[in-house]
Amino acid sequence: xxxxxxxxxxxxxxxxxxxxxxxxxxxxxxxxxxxxxxxxxxxxxxxxxxxxxxxxxxxxxxxxxxxxxxxxxxxxxxxxxxxxxxxxxxxxxxxxxxxxxxxxxxxxxxxxxxxxxxxxxxxxxxxxxxxxxxxxxxxxxxxxxxxxxxxxxxxxxxxxxxxxxxxxxxxxxxxxxxxxxxxxxxxxxxxxxxxxxxxxxxxxxxxxxxxxxxxxxxxxxxxxxxxxxxxxxxxxxxxxxxxxxxxxxxxxxxxxxxxxxxxxxxxxxxxxxxxxxxxxxxxxxxxxxxxxxx
Numbered sequence: 109x110x111x112x113x114x115x116x117x118x119x120x121x122x123x124x125x126x127x128x129x130x131x132x133x134x135x136x137x138x139x140x141x142x143x144x145x146x147x148x149x150x151x152x153x154x155x156x157x158x159x160x161x162x163x164x165x166x167x168x169x170x171x172x173x174x175x176x177x178x179x180x181x182x183x184x185x186x187x188x189x190x191x192x193x194x195x196x197x198x199x200x201x202x203x204x205x206x207x208x209x210x211x212x213x214x215x216x217x218x219x220x221x222x223x224x225x226x227x228x229x230x231x232x233x234x235x236x237x238x239x240x241x242x243x244x245x246x247x248x249x250x251x252x253x254x255x256x257x258x259x260x261x262x263x264x265x266x267x268x269x270x271x272x273x274x275x276x277x278x279x280x281x282x283x284x285x286x287x288x289x290x291x292x293x294x295x296x297x298x299x300x301x302x303x304x305x306x307x308x309x310x311x312x313x314x315x316x317x318x319x320x321x322x323x324x325x326x327x328x329x330x331x332x333x334x335x336x337x338x339x340x341x342x343x344x345x346x347x348x349x350x351x352x353x354x355x356x357x358x359x360x361x362x363x364x365x366x367x368x369x370x371x372x373x374x375x376x377x378x379x380x381x382x383x384x385x386x387x388x389x390x391x392x393x394x395x396x397x398x399x400x401x402x
Contacts, residue, residue, distance in 0.1 A: 141200045144169055149215060150191040154179060159187055159206065169199070170272050173360060178275065180207035190215045203274050232349035233366070237374050242344045244305065244334040247317035252303075252334050257372045261395055262301045263287065263388055265365040266350055268308035269320045279381055280304075280363065281324055286385035288331055296396050299370075302331035307345060307352050307361050309335045349379070367391045 148163030151174060162174040177197065183206070187193070192213040198205050233239070244252045265284065271277030284302055291297040306312035312320075317333040326333065335341070345352055345361075353360040366377040367388065376391040 141198050142169075144197045144199070145194065146197050146206070147194050147212075148192075150187050150189055150193055152176075153186075153188050154183060159183070161193065161206075166197070169197075175273070175360070177206035178204065179209075180205055183207065183209055187211070188214075199274060201274065201278075233347055233374050233377065235374050235377065239368055239372050239374065240343075240347050242336075243340060244336040244344070245314055247314050247321050247333040247335075248328065249314040252332065254372060257368055257370075259370055260299050260301045261370060261375070261392060262303050262368040263365065263392075264303040264305065264348075264368060266305050266307050266345060266348065266361070266363065268306050268359055268361075269312050269316060270308065271359075275381060276361075276363065280365065283383070283385045283388075284331065285325060287388050288325075288327060290385060290389050291330065291392075297392060300330075300392055302326075304331070304333045305341065305344060306333070306335045307341065307350070307359055309338050309341045348377075367395060369395055 144166050146161075146163050146166055148161040150159060151162050152160035157179055158176040159179050160174065160176045163172060165172045187209065191211045192215060193209050194212055195206050195209040198207060239254060239257065241254045246252045263284075265280050267277035267280055269277075281304070284304065288302060291300050306317065312333075312335050314335060317335060321328070321331070321333045336344075342352065348364040348366065349362070350364050351360075351362045363380050364377060365383060365388075367375040369375040375395045378387070
């Protein structure tokens with residue numbers, strides 16, 4: 109799955125939150141979960157198991173916004189842009205899923221059907237490119253610049269601490285936790301560092317990031333969290349083709365994770381969240397073998 113650009117908001121409406129734990133066939137339903145009744149407008153039909161919905165406020169979870177929802181297997185691909193829907197959003201610690209859709213009407217005035225993933229930054233870093241100069245601030249309130257990449261292999265990703273969607277920042281952080289554990293097992297990774305850059309510098313101060321890093325078990329000698337001036341964060345995110353759009357309290361954003369070699373160049377890059385901790389470890393091993401042969 110490749111997360112897509114999230115678009116705009118609609119007016120607020122009353123939505124009832126129902127917190128339950130259920131079991132059922134398959135995946136998400138087997139885990140303890142919260143469920144929310146959601147209403148909204150389909151703005152892009154089902155593509156690759158995801159439907160884009162401009163939804164109303166979901167009390168206790170997130171404000172009104174437009175986002176792609178992973179759908180249950182029984183959701184028919186006939187949901188069309190313009191359909192007004194009511195559905196159940198099931199959220200566990202690992203994932204979220206939209207299910208039990210009911211079409212309550214249709215808005216024929218909806219114009220062009222939006223296709224997820226079509227809006228991207230024109231220029232993007234690719235393998236072999238040098239990371240552009242930047243100046244950030246770590247969770248322990250120290251400068252972190254492009255020069256700090258030199259001599260280390262760095263795995264960098266982008267998150268924000270208030271992100272509520274399991275498949276976005278929480279999943280990325282969980283995978284970095286897995287990577288950190290794997291790095292400790294092999295001395296060939298002694299110089300590998302992890303860097304998580306916030307997309308929410310207004311809220312994610314060094315103090316907030318420090319508390320967050322501690323809560324996530326980040327080893328400060330291995331895994332840094334960084335913030336910075338809003339303009340600098342925007343510039344770095346843009347270099348990695350991350351679209352960021354404030355949406356009330358939360359932030360609509362895409363995802364990217366990259367391995368930066370000892371010379372500050374992109375050795376590997378993944379868009380979205382389809383990568384795994386094993387993918388990162390394998391990329392690091394390749395970089396180590398290549399460096400050893402230089």
